[in-house]
Amino acid sequence: MDLFDFQIIAEDPTGARCGILRTPHGILETPNFIFCGTRGSIKGLTIAQVKEAGAQIILANTYHMHIQPGEKTVETLGGLHRMMGWDGPMLTDSGGFQVFSLQYGGVVREIKSCRSLPGKKSLIKVSEEGALFRSYYDGSSRMLTPEKSIQIQRSLGADIILPLDECTPAHLDNKSLRASTDRSHRWERRSLEEFLRSDTGTQALYGIVQGGTDESLRGESCAFVSNESFFGQAIGGSLGINRAQMMDVISMVGAMKHPTKPTHLLGIGGVSDILHGVRCRMDTFDCVHPTRLARHGGALVPREIAIGSEHINLKNAKYARDPSPIDGNCTCYACRTASRGYIHHLLKSGELLGGQLLTIHNITFMMRLMANIRTAIRQKNFYQFTQQNIFPVPI
């Protein structure tokens, strides 16, 4: 029997769907959210806390693990699962996103400004062979190729792995975007060949849909990923220069992607954005947003608590003497044990526990959101659910 399997078990009139994704490290109900353990740790939490908060799948970034401690060290320590003490499903990316982000800036910057990052460039040269970059750790130059990325991810040992693609900025001209999309496809095919060459059935490779904001290129990319023997598909590349365009691109790709392969939407983590993604038949999501927001004092809350926003900021002075929990209806460790006033104090004092409690809360919030989404889909009232939960976030 295959160690991997994906079954769609319920569909809603909106197109949203529930699925069961089977991996060697357990079953994942979808839609679901993947929490970022960037450097091999969900920042500030033990794995026991991550589990207690309800997380079902996590990811680590190949780029960071390659730089430090190096994939061979991870392999010596038993692979990512054993090293981190996580026994559930796990994903790694190809490493390409970070290599290219160092050149172009991250997704948020990308969406907001479509400008490149100021300062030193760590990406040295991109060629047909791969991407030559400089290690931020020791300054050494390193080559990331499609084959190398798969080899690194073999050593890391996550369940779901991704092929190397070229991550380009939103402001690329049509000709360059076409060339980049074609190159991504060639890199993905090389990734797939390397994957098949070393396949033992314990890892599954997703293809990545590229093509920027161009509908015809996105269509070609969906067809490419559909026709190759990728187990699943991830939606990558630039989603545009603002939130409205991001929504459009997700809708567009949602309509053209392979209908039954498990689908991961890369780097999206806002509540409204996830609801939109689910409507566009995305199955999994990942983003640093819930955990990063926590470290900056933000608590994800239902719309009745945060007027006009998806979170409240506990650094705000109005919470200094507030004896109530973040959310009286939340059952997470933070809401059971800590007041807003205490968390405010911890944040003001620079005590790590403040961000830690908020991380626990935000993971719990996201997992409850995803569970509620699944319930709504099974009950075939996902549209009404989105109307109750979507936020009028400024675009």
Add this chain to the structure above:
Amino acid sequence: MDLFDFQIIAEDPTGARCGILRTPHGILETPNFIFCGTRGSIKGLTIAQVKEAGAQIILANTYHMHIQPGEKTVETLGGLHRMMGWDGPMLTDSGGFQVFSLQYGGVVREIKSCRSLPGKKSLIKVSEEGALFRSYYDGSSRMLTPEKSIQIQRSLGADIILPLDECTPAHLDNKSLRASTDRSHRWERRSLEEFLRSDTGTQALYGIVQGGTDESLRGESCAFVSNESFFGQAIGGSLGINRAQMMDVISMVGAMKHPTKPTHLLGIGGVSDILHGVRCRMDTFDCVHPTRLARHGGALVPREIAIGSEHINLKNAKYARDPSPIDGNCTCYACRTASRGYIHHLLKSGELLGGQLLTIHNITFMMRLMANIRTAIRQKNFYQFTQQNIFPVPI
């Protein structure tokens, strides 16, 4: 029935003793170690983790809580116990140590160099009334008097509280030391009067033995604390300019202090130092050492693991690919789930989880040490125990 009680239940030929200290928040077996929750949090851990690691009593620093969030805010949030979610015994200090440390430098610096701290002085003026200092938080000038310290500690609500004393450096001349010790006694008496004025039986006040390294002054101070109606006694003041002198002063005070009052040795936390303190009939200890060491990569280990030291430093490159736990005989969460190699990686990557795992380990180590000390005393072989566990730390 009094909410507080202390009974000595076993004595060893060395003089070491086991006791039962009853507080409104539960019973504490002694000898025991008090972990530092300086600003209202054991750095990087939730209270659930602190409890799981076995801690039985914690402290918070009055100075820090007074500055941020302020004792009135703590009171609004239900007092320190409720605010932090800690339901066991707790201690607060008077705030004086920090006020004077800002002037003279901390204990370690004091013992090592007996020089004053360079840079800005935050202590503005010491008078008979109290200490005028500048808040590091907002630059405002504040007056700490014996009465004010007790009032603040009333708002904070810890079980065991301390009177204001003058903390002087080791290099003080005899005349100044005499004057300072006398003033400390006057301040302690004022503290006691303020304490008795507002006593409801829910908090207990310890006296503080001062007198620096002078045997005759230490004797007078022991007599003072013995004769006043303090529930317990803490050993404060300068313990000398090096470790040998510290040992001597502890021995000296151990022989002269009140024989049956519970005795706390302030700011001592090394393994060998604690063993010496226990031999000198000290009942409780506190120090940031186990938790601070952890945040810097240090793991407390038995002598068979750390040759010639009390800890190993996981930042050391030799641990990078070490798949074994910190201590194979330790049952703490870190040793059950994480390898030395993983912790090394976390420390190298700046991931907070590294220090967090080590803090859990070091708390567990200290609690096992204290439990073993109690067993050895009950079995009347504490001397042999110290010979097996004491470390040849350079003086």
